[in-house]
Each structure stands twice: as C-alpha cells, then as structure tokens.
Amino acid sequence: MRLPHVPLDEVEDVHVGLIGIPWDGGTTNRAGARHGPRQIRDLSTLMRNVHHVTGVKPFDLANCADLGDTPVNPIDLHDTIARIEAFFRDVHAAGIVPLSAGGDHLVTLPIMRAIARAQPVGMVHFDAHTDTNDRYFGEHKLTHGTPFRRAIEEGLLDPKRTVQIGIRGSLYTSHDMDWGYEQGIRVIQIEEFFDLGVEAVIAEARRVVGDGPTYISFDVDGLDPVYAPGTGTPEIGGFSTHDAQRMIRGLRGVNLVGGDVVEVAPPFDPSGATALVGATIMYEILCLLTEVVAKR
Amino acid sequence: MRLPHVPLDEVEDVHVGLIGIPWDGGTTNRAGARHGPRQIRDLSTLMRNVHHVTGVKPFDLANCADLGDTPVNPIDLHDTIARIEAFFRDVHAAGIVPLSAGGDHLVTLPIMRAIARAQPVGMVHFDAHTDTNDRYFGEHKLTHGTPFRRAIEEGLLDPKRTVQIGIRGSLYTSHDMDWGYEQGIRVIQIEEFFDLGVEAVIAEARRVVGDGPTYISFDVDGLDPVYAPGTGTPEIGGFSTHDAQRMIRGLRGVNLVGGDVVEVAPPFDPSGATALVGATIMYEILCLLTEVVAKR
Amino acid sequence: MRLPHVPLDEVEDVHVGLIGIPWDGGTTNRAGARHGPRQIRDLSTLMRNVHHVTGVKPFDLANCADLGDTPVNPIDLHDTIARIEAFFRDVHAAGIVPLSAGGDHLVTLPIMRAIARAQPVGMVHFDAHTDTNDRYFGEHKLTHGTPFRRAIEEGLLDPKRTVQIGIRGSLYTSHDMDWGYEQGIRVIQIEEFFDLGVEAVIAEARRVVGDGPTYISFDVDGLDPVYAPGTGTPEIGGFSTHDAQRMIRGLRGVNLVGGDVVEVAPPFDPSGATALVGATIMYEILCLLTEVVAKR
Amino acid sequence: MRLPHVPLDEVEDVHVGLIGIPWDGGTTNRAGARHGPRQIRDLSTLMRNVHHVTGVKPFDLANCADLGDTPVNPIDLHDTIARIEAFFRDVHAAGIVPLSAGGDHLVTLPIMRAIARAQPVGMVHFDAHTDTNDRYFGEHKLTHGTPFRRAIEEGLLDPKRTVQIGIRGSLYTSHDMDWGYEQGIRVIQIEEFFDLGVEAVIAEARRVVGDGPTYISFDVDGLDPVYAPGTGTPEIGGFSTHDAQRMIRGLRGVNLVGGDVVEVAPPFDPSGATALVGATIMYEILCLLTEVVAKR
C-alpha cells in the first residue's frame, strides 16, 4: 500500500503493522501460499487513501508501516512456527496491532501464541474449512487444517466467542465437525449464510464475539473459487467478494486486536486477481483496525 | 474419486458405475471435451466421504466403481455412437446405474438408447441451450445441438416429463424453440430462473418429472462462464455453482436412473477449475443415485 | 457479428455502424485496450440473429455494417483524439448511429464531440469509476479518468441527465466525487445498486435520462472482475453480466443516439472471456439501437 | 497480411491466393487446428513488405489476395474433404497458386486432389511424423496420420520426389516407416538433420525434388515444441524456427506449385506465439511462390 518499509528493530511509534509470512509448510495439498505476501504487496499499490463507503482514511487515523516479512525456514515446520511467534512477540511488545498476509492458515497459530497469551481472543473466521481437525498423517498435529484446534487447546482462542462463516465441502467422516460444536463454536455453513443473508450474518457474528478482544482471520478459500482461484484447497459454491466486503464493514466498532488474510497462492493464479482480492480485503480490515487504534 | 478401476468384463456386484466418454465429435464450434474425463478424474480426488449438508455417505450406501472410458473413434461419429451405446448396454445389463463424464452433449443420446429402450425417461436438464435443434449443415442430424430432438423422436425421452433449466443466448431464428414447446417440454429460461428463485425452480422440476424414471443431464455451460470457462459454447449470464448444488440436492428422492456431466473442455481452462466444478457436480449427483440404489 | 465491412467512404444507406477504436493512450495504469476491438470482433461471431428474451431481430430492423477501425496514432494523444472525432463526424453526417468498441474510456470524449455539438446528450454510464476527475500528473486534462469532466465542461453531456451505475473503489481524497454531485450527476454506487435491486435501478436510470437524446457508455470494469478480468483497472465487488444484461434490456424505448463498450484489454485475459462479454453487451445495445432506428 | 479479401466468385487476375481451412476433423488426439486460420490471419498483420534477407517484395512481384476460408462441415469428414477439394478446384481453374493455412494435415489431401490430377507433384515435407500410416481405428483410411499414403496411392504425389524432414518420436511398431521407404521417400530423421546441418539438408532436398512441380507442406510440429507449443501432437527435440527459415529460403528457384502450413492449434497456445510462427513461415513460402509466379 505504498507504505514505508520499517525493519522491526527500527520501529518507533507505529500503530498498525503490515506483515508478510511467506510460508506454506503446513499445506497438505497444493503449496504456493509462500509466494502470497509478495504478490499481495504488488497489488496493494492499487489501494487509495479514502474508503469510498465508510469515508475512513486509514493512513490519517493511525501510523501504518510495512514491517516486512517474518523469517521462515521452508524445510522445518517447527523452527518456522517458533520464528514467526518470536517476530510477533516483538510486534506485540512494541504495541503494534498486526495485520498479516499469509502464508497458509497454520501461521495464525504462532500469531495467537504471541498476542493472546494474556487473554484469549474471540475470532471472526471466514473460510470454507473449519481448520479444527485434530491430526493428519497419523501423529501430525500442526498443519493448515488444525490451527484452531491447537489454539483452543492452548487457551488462546475462546471457542464460545468464535464464529466461522462459509464452511462447506465434503467431509472425511460424519464426525469432522463434532469437536467444534462441542466447544461451542458458532458455525455458519454456506447454506445457512445464503439463507440468512449478509445483514443477519453480521448481526450474528457481532453477537458471538461481543465486546472482548477479537481477531479476524480471512482465508481466501472462503470466497467462491471464481473470486480466488489462486488458492490451495478451492471449494466451489462460496460467497462473493462483495459479500465479504459487506461483512467486514459490518464489524466496525468491534474490539479488534489483529487480523490476517491467508492462503493466497500465486502459482495457481498468475494473473494476480486473487492477490488483488487479498490486498483489497486487507485494506478493508485495515480501515477497521485504524479506527480501533484511533479510539484508544 | 479414488474408486477402484473395474474393467467392464470383470464387473461384479457394482451398483453405480462412473464412466468417462472421451469424445467431442459432435461439437460444431470449439472442440476439447474429449479431454474432459481425464481432468475430471484428476480433480475428483478432492472429493471426501461424507456430504456436508445431507450427511449422505455415497460409498457406504452403494458399491461404486470407476468403469473406465468407453471406446470411441475420434474420426467417425456414427461408429463412436454405436460403440458408446454398446458399452452402456453392457452396463445396463449388469444392473449398474451409470454416472458419466463427457464428452460433448451428443453422448447422452447413445446412453439413452442403451437404458431407455424399455421405457422412456424423464429428464432434468441443466444447460444454456435446449439441444433440440433438428439439423446442422444441411442434412446432419447428429450433433451436440440435436441429441434431445433425436431422443424424443426415438421414444427414449418423454418431453412432457422433461424440464430444461438455464436456457439463454441469442437464437438463429424466432422458431428455434417452437418444436420443444410443442412437444411439451418445460423450459425455464435463465430470466425465469432468476425471477422464480432456486426453491421454486426445484418444486417445478419435481412437478414435471413426477415419479417416473428420470435422468439428470448437466451441461456445464448452463453455469455462468465464470464458473465454467473450460467449455465449448459459453453463454454469459448463467446460474452459479451454488445454485446448481442446491437444485441437485433439491432432487433428493426423485426416481433417478442415471446422470451425466458434459462439455468440460480442458484446453479452454488449463487451470482445472472447470473440471473441479464437474467433479463436484458429479459427487452431488452420486449422492442422489446411491440413495436411490440403497432404497431398492 | 459477421456483418459486411463497409469502408466509411463507401457507406450508403447504413443505419447503425459498428466501429472499433484501437487505442489506449489515455490509460494511466495497465494499457492493452488498444487490442480490444480485434478480439471483440472475433468473439462477436458467436452472436446469432434473434434476441432470446425480447425477440428483437436487429439485423432485420436496420441496416447494420462494420465500419472498421478509426485511425489512431499510438504515440500522440491529441492527434488521436482529433482523428477519432473526425471519423465520427463523418459517421454522424451520414446519419449513422454509432456503436463503438474501445479502446480506453477517453475515446468517448471525441465521439461526443462529434455527435453532441448541436444538443447535449444524457448518459447511462456503467463503470466502477466516475471518470470525472479533473487532471492527472499535474496539468494533464485528457486521460481515461477525465472524459466526462471535459464533456460536461464543453456542454456535450448534460450532467442532470447522467446516471452512473456501479461506482466503487477506494478514493484519492474525500472530495473525489464532489464535483460530480455538484453538477447534478446521479451516482448509484455499488452498495446502493445491491440495496435497490436491478428493477429499481432501471427505473431510476429511466427517470434520470427522461425523453432526451441519450448515450450508453459501458466500461467493462463496472462488472465484477470475475466477469471481466481483461481490463486495466479492476475493482472487486461489482455487478454481474446477468445484472448488466437486465439493465440494458430495461432501457428499451429510451431515446438512444449511440453507445460504446470500452476498456476490454485482451493482454490481461488471453482466454477471450472478457471480449465475449464485450461482444454480448454490444449485441444487447445493438438490439436497443436498431429498435430506435426502426421507429424513426 | 493486410491483403484484400476477395471472395472466390469475384476473383480476377490473382496470382497467389491465401486460403484458410478451419477444420480438424482428421485429428486423432488433441483437436483445435480448426481455429488456426483465424489466429494466423491476426498475427500476419505483423508481416511487412520486403524480405530482409532475400530482398524479395512479394506483393510487388505478384497479385496476392486473401481468398477467405474454405467451406467445412465440422461433423462430417467426407463431406468436408469434398468441399475443400471443390474449393481448390476452382482456385486451380482460375490459375491461382494456393498457399493455405490449416487445419489438420489431412487437408493437404483434397488440395492435392485438386491441383495434382494432371501430373503428380513432388513435395518438401517438414514434420515430426511421416503421415504415411495406412489406417487408424480399424478401417479408417482418412486421418491426419494418413494423407500422404492416400496421395501416393492415388498417384497425386510422387514418392521418389518426396523428402520428409524432422521425423522423430516413438513408433507403434518397428514397421511404421517401411512402406514409405519402399515407395522411395527420402526421410531425413531429426538425428540425421542435426548431423548433416542445414546447408546439406537443403542440398539433399533440392536433389530429391529436382525440376518437377513441387509442393511445400509445413506441419508446425516439425519444429521443437518450444517454438510451436500450440499444436496437437508435440514431439520434443525438433528443429528451430531459424532452421526452418533457412531451409525454406534454400528452396528458392524450385518449381513450386503451392504450399501449406498446418496443425496450428490456438487452444493450446492462447499467447499466439505459434500462430506468429505460422504466419512468418507462410510469409517465407509466399516470397518463394511470388518469385516463381513472376518468372512465368
């Protein structure tokens, strides 16, 4: 978004930090999200100063900076998770609200480890998948299909203040989603989404997260694949970008502590259309975050 | 769908057979549907065991097998039609309900010749085109624009139990659709589709086909081209994949005897998005077919 | 549309002329619309004789001809504008109603200079952008972001009879749109579009333009980018092709004096999908124009 | 090549005719060559007036015209072959030397039937495949793999004055090429091509065809697929475009009676690179043909 690049060790008086996480080592099927941050950055140059609906001027409301990419280790999952967490601990310690571009969805886990130790967060989660599976390939508990199971187990994420929107797609077993329901997660499958309509979904999401600290996690595969073909696990029949924009705008005033846009995989969309969507969604979230910061 | 491949001469105790028909010799404009079955097979590996809305477990309800591709002859239309019919006669004789991946839309004719000789079938037909033209290029009566004219003339398809959904696009003459109306086909043009809404369209389709044996034929060009760019005769302004999924689910309990998904043409969509749509629609139809089979 | 190509100096008894303007010198970001006319012509061969909803037969109602491409000068903006205007003056003098394929949106200015000198026109304008900016890069008053500012200043376009549909996207300043509002332009931003619905938008557009001479200008970036990826300035969250078709059909009977489809940029969509959309929209407008001509 | 389009029934005083044959019904694997003529025409606008090496000015040496496309019937092979032959009989009767853009390679057979009835022709044939198979799929004797077997059997092509350059690729049986050798065809497989070098290959080709009437047939799959990815049966390891240009220029002065460029299949190369190659090769052949015509 044409923001100055500020290395983390030179940060001073930054309120909202944009951060890339070029890593997809948690991906079980089609990798490529490691290239997401670069292409999102490229396309973000199309963003302008004023939000055309809300009138918010994010760059006036708060000091925003591009904090660059986190360190990663493409061949060691556990090392990468640790590096990402360490980076976000520094961000958090500097009082910066993070807005991140993934990377695959597992990256949200170390972010939460860095910012939600003191108090669990609620979450508005846009996705085709619940990402609350227990394990893959036998004993493996850290993949892009498991971050929120881990986050809940570790007390970082409050399931009763979590809403998942856009869930769909065939299941491995009839019990895939039982665990989430038992924890109290509010799941709005895509069928219910279309039945309720955008306004009612917004109201329900606000009801679930309430006044507590809340995180927004936006997996682009929540969108219909025609809006985001460049992703690793597309599921047909999702919501539109316009729906997504409306929903995010509907979260104005929620007590937000951070957000991310994940699973943009440029190799599957060299045209850059998916990254443009990712950049625009980040801009929408940025408008919310800067309003929150400005009110403090 | 990761099913075992069972050659037709080794078939035993199979209830639903998935069949590829790699042929597009009936195509008048952009060929390429001959490559459809392979790419649909590739993408079908993304399908899982349980339908997330209906809870149907197709592979538990019935023995499903991939019967491979029918023989074809890319340079002889009539020979190919005969080979396809012979293949499906064997399938039918073995008591297997066929679910096919085309190929262009002409392939539905030899399928009907194989399975509807004894009793004409009704049909729920999703398409941008009625495919009830009489002839092309003078005397040619077998093309992908004519199968249902032939099927009705041959007494295989009951026009009064036929509903066509999504029809649109400019016409050759004002009378292109007269013949179909005269036969009693219920045509729901795309404008009426949007006016009625999905639920009313489902009700109307169920009313038309009633209790008799019914076939589902899904031409991916019924979808808007943004959902299925890989097809030979795209027409802008169609329904969405979500609409399609809802309509197919709305046909639960109908007396189905087979189905097909046709006109997936990979050369016009190397990304595989159209084939993913085709595979998912086949999965939706498979859930219906296995429920029917299980109730027998 | 398989029409005869008639060079302008051989024109005789032509009522509606289709014209290409292969030029994008007014583009500030991603050029490529200069290649639009050729690809739109290619895809227009898919159009047939009868409109499937209105039953209009445009080629029976009026003599239509492809007048070829206007002369342009790819390295001189002012010379090109003059050449285009001269071409359209000849078209206008010959009593031909022009329907043009751009080219970037600046091309509409010389068209209006040629056909609206005697009396200002009203306009139904489909676009993501208002194109009423004052200047770019300091002193430059002629770009694809400024044509309608210039047209209003020159008395060619009546702002009180102008409606803009689909406007969206972040702004440079909070005042970007003030000038347009002050002139009395009726702006229907995309959010209002979705709130009102297509029918109400049509009614509002008809109210604004009234009975006076009216021009239709259709920028393909008004559509959501999934319907028109091949364009220079995509903005996510637009209307669909079906919405667009309905709106244009809703303008039947309006006193139309010309139209254009602009900003189709094939380099960003080699598949031709965007050009197919452009060709189909031109066909929809052609049906309107030939009805107007036939009534005279 | 920006030539005037002259319908065949208005032809007068044309020496060399460029003809499109939009048909691929003889293709056994990946169809798409039916779209070749249009894209070759598009790209041919990049050709200029003077050959930069030989200095030949083809449009000065002879009257050249674009005779349009032959009629075809996409769903009937035999009818199409007859239509093409009839078209070329008229061309031949009008004294026009034909230069054609295919279409698949079977189209060369009806061309030869039209122009070589009186006297068999020799041929310089660039290709990865000999196209002298006997039959496919049992009894089918007309496919894009058999034209030259048929042409030799029918006495249209003199095998002893035929040279095939660039042949390669694995074989169905050890005897695939025996028939050609028995007829006396001079086959220069790609390995021999690289061993001999371009100059020696030219000399050998000139020796084989001698002074008699000779046809040039250029299948773009003779080129390495990196130069011509848009084709139906690519074989890795071919010659380069520069090699091809040198070889064609090396045929200056040969007694040429026609030529063609076949198997350009745009769906497999939407970028148009293959069609640019096709157009440039046609330009090279055109320079030869106009020199021959000018000397008569």
Next chain:
Amino acid sequence: MRLPHVPLDEVEDVHVGLIGIPWDGGTTNRAGARHGPRQIRDLSTLMRNVHHVTGVKPFDLANCADLGDTPVNPIDLHDTIARIEAFFRDVHAAGIVPLSAGGDHLVTLPIMRAIARAQPVGMVHFDAHTDTNDRYFGEHKLTHGTPFRRAIEEGLLDPKRTVQIGIRGSLYTSHDMDWGYEQGIRVIQIEEFFDLGVEAVIAEARRVVGDGPTYISFDVDGLDPVYAPGTGTPEIGGFSTHDAQRMIRGLRGVNLVGGDVVEVAPPFDPSGATALVGATIMYEILCLLTEVVAKR
C-alpha cells in the same frame, strides 16, 4: 505409459518398476514438484512401443509395471524420507529396477539409501545445480540442494564415478563447488558442455562411470527453461531436449541400476509441456534400463 498399475504387495515377475514420488518438502524456493508424477503419467500416454532411433522395444524386452506412488507425508520431511526409503527397499528386495518420477531432488537420497547400501553407485547427473551443498538455514542438512553431499558422506554414491552435466548459475560464495571438486566429482559446467559438444560429453561421462553400477538422475532444470518452464529453480542458458536425448542414448550399455526424473512442477507450467519432456526423458531412460535387464 499405459502400463498396468501393480500395487507393490501384488508384484510378481516385474523387471522395471515406474514409481511416482509426489513430494516437494525439500524445496527451498518454489514448491510444486509434488504434482509432478500425476502430470507425467498423463502425458506418458503419448509414448509408443518402439524407440525410433535405437529400435528398442522396451515393453518387449522386460516386464514393466507402474508401481504407483510412494507414501509421503507433506508436513514431515524426515517421516517422508523414511517412507520413501522403505518403499524402495521393498522394490529392491523384489529385484525390480526402479525408474522414478519426482518430486524434488531430495527424493534421490532415500532411493540411494535403499538400493546402494551394499555397494556405492556411480551417477550421471543432469542438472543446473550440483546439489552438493552442506546445509541451508543453519542446521538443516536435508534439502533439495544437499542430497548428493549426504549420499557421498553415507557411502552410497562414489564421487569419483560421478559426472554432473549442465551446471550453471550464480553462486552464493566462491567456494560453493570446492567440496565437490575435492571429492573428485567431474563437473561439466554448461560452458564446457557447449565447447565440447554432445559426443565428447558422452565419452567423458562413460569414462567417469566406467563399468560399475550406475544411476541416472535427471533434474529438468538442467534443460534450458524454455524446454522446462515448469520447475522450481530455473536457470537460463541450459541444454536442449535434443541434447538430452542424445546424451541418454549415448549411455547405452552402461551398467545401470536405476534412474529418476525430478523437479517437474506443474503449477508453473499448466500447459503440460514440461511434463511431456519429463515423460519422454523417462521413456529414453526406460529403453536403456530394459536393455540392461534383458541382458542379465
């Protein structure tokens, strides 16, 4: 190659086994090689029965079977390496000569662990990179840049019988290649390759590997990127597919014990051209392997 698929536990009397390794967890930059085996299998259907230059009929010389894909674990490198090794141990124990399709280049290490424990192998290695680095990202010793360092350290690969052909590209330090030279590896950088010519390179390779057991490892990035765009680490300026074919054919009679083709990454070449190259190179190697097996 249209071979029967034989699961490893049903193997009987198979001489040469084709094996896919769908894994790219050792990739440090652009992943995607995990999808290589599927696309290579698709394109391998274009291979026919007889080699057109050597006349070898591989499927007559030896029983060949497609043994399917090895098990992998996309999120655990060490577990995957162990699974691959176990698979190849079974293959080796069954007396089958393996010919594998990667996957990234790290997969060659577990193959060697399975087949070269008893006696180290020599290697003809085609690649742009030596893959003999020590470690990446600090302590990580297993990546696609290190397999041959490990193999030499473990006594599986004899450096004095190893030749690397096509090496190029800028280096991290001046000492990147020192270790390899010290071990005695014969490195033929691309500049030397072009200076020597194919025949001399073949002679040198044969001299280096001698009569001992030898493995062929073909990384497609050894080719110039125009021949193999679908790969993770392209380096401009490589050899051609024709060069590669000649070199492999030049290894006839060498005492081969296995081979692989690696780093085909379909996401970076959806056209399939790179996979066609991969399949053809596998076919060339297969001809060698079956000759070796037949002579035993």
Next chain:
Amino acid sequence: MRLPHVPLDEVEDVHVGLIGIPWDGGTTNRAGARHGPRQIRDLSTLMRNVHHVTGVKPFDLANCADLGDTPVNPIDLHDTIARIEAFFRDVHAAGIVPLSAGGDHLVTLPIMRAIARAQPVGMVHFDAHTDTNDRYFGEHKLTHGTPFRRAIEEGLLDPKRTVQIGIRGSLYTSHDMDWGYEQGIRVIQIEEFFDLGVEAVIAEARRVVGDGPTYISFDVDGLDPVYAPGTGTPEIGGFSTHDAQRMIRGLRGVNLVGGDVVEVAPPFDPSGATALVGATIMYEILCLLTEVVAKR
C-alpha cells in the same frame, strides 16, 4: 537483487545504480513494458553473489544500489522524456554508472542525453530491430523505433563505434536500413550471426567499439521469442540466452559507461520467464560494470 533501495536524494558513495523506467509510451504496437521494472526486480532476487564463470563478485567490487524508478507521465511522451533525462543527469552528476531496466527502447535516448553530452558513446546493441527509423505516423520522430536515429543526429552516439547484433524481420521498404549503413553502423544480421558464430561476433563487436566509452543496450526481442515471449514486437528466429550470456561476457574489459535491458513486457508473459531472463542479463552486465568501476 536484494540491494538496498536508496532514493536519489540520499545517495552517497554509490558506484553503480540500478534504475527502473516504468514507461512504454513510445510503443507503436503492443504496450506493457511499463510493468517491466517491477517484475524484473521480483525475479532478480534469484541472483546470487558470485558469477559462476568469471568468478566476479559484483557486490564486493563496487557499491551497488537500487535507485528506484524514474518519474514518468504515462500520458505525455515529451514530459516523460524530460523527466527521465533529468533523473539521469542527477545520476551522472553523482558519478554513478547507470544500469537500467525499461520500459520501451525509447528510454535509451534520454539516458544518452544525460550521460553522453560531453562525449559521444559507442554502443553494443542487441536487438531484432535497428531502431534507426526516421519517423512514424507522419511527423512523429520519437518512438521506440527511432531512438538511435535521434541519438546519432544529436551527436550522442557515434555510429562508427556502434554494432547491432541480431537484426532481422521483414522490412517496410528496401531502404529501411540504408541510413544506418551510410552512417557507418556495423549491422550483424541474425543470418551473419549464425554464420560467424559467437566468438567471431564478440571479436567484431570489440573491434567496432574499440577503447572509447561504450554503452550496452539489450532489447530482449533480440532473443528468439521462445526465450523472451513477454515483449511487444517478437520476431522469430533469434539468438539464445546462452548466446547472449557468452557475448556479454566477451565484452569484459571494454570501457563501459552504462547499460540497459529493455522491452520486457510482463502482460505477455505472466509466468515471469522473460523477466528472469532480463534480470539475469542485467546481472551479467552488472558484473562487467563493477569490474570497470573497480579498475578506475
């Protein structure tokens, strides 16, 4: 190349400056080179520290910095030329040797205006076109086809010390190249290039430019289009990237004062392959420039 970005007004002690010129307003056919600098920058991250053949370590030999992009004005050619010249005057005044990424070829003119006022430069010019035309579209003397005519007329470029390598393609008239020959330019058409071989071409180029100050201008369309499909005016039959690398390395020790790589047009090659070529060629030139600087 992962270099620090140093704004021009903060420059201090920089020896070689990398500069982007995002502009293509001089392009007469297919625009898109304005996006070249960004994609070249992206791909340049693949360059490493040491040249693998010459052993040169450019970043050790000289202080290198990325000076960012020059200002441009996409809708005003003359203003842009002035802005570029002003930028390069500052660069030159700061004692920095410029290495630029275009942009279309017209950008070389303002660079020469900035650095060659005091003394004309010689030039090694790689290109398919001479770019010494006089004018286009009547009176227009500034396009990407005319820069070197202007530079010679203005006394910036010494034609007798200019060599053009790779020239080819059909001509507008027989006299297109006369002017260049009259000035004494040494033109090595592609045919002569292949006849001479790379070593002789290097010797000839060194002879022509001699010891005087010399500029390298590399238009990627000099390469065969298979190596650089992403360009505006492709001409088949060019040299390879390996040839280009050898020629540039052959210029070691020439008295170089700057260089550029132009006409990389990403819209025509979204894969980035052409930009990778551009980045690698820049790296090759950088190695030369840093050696020259280090010797001063």
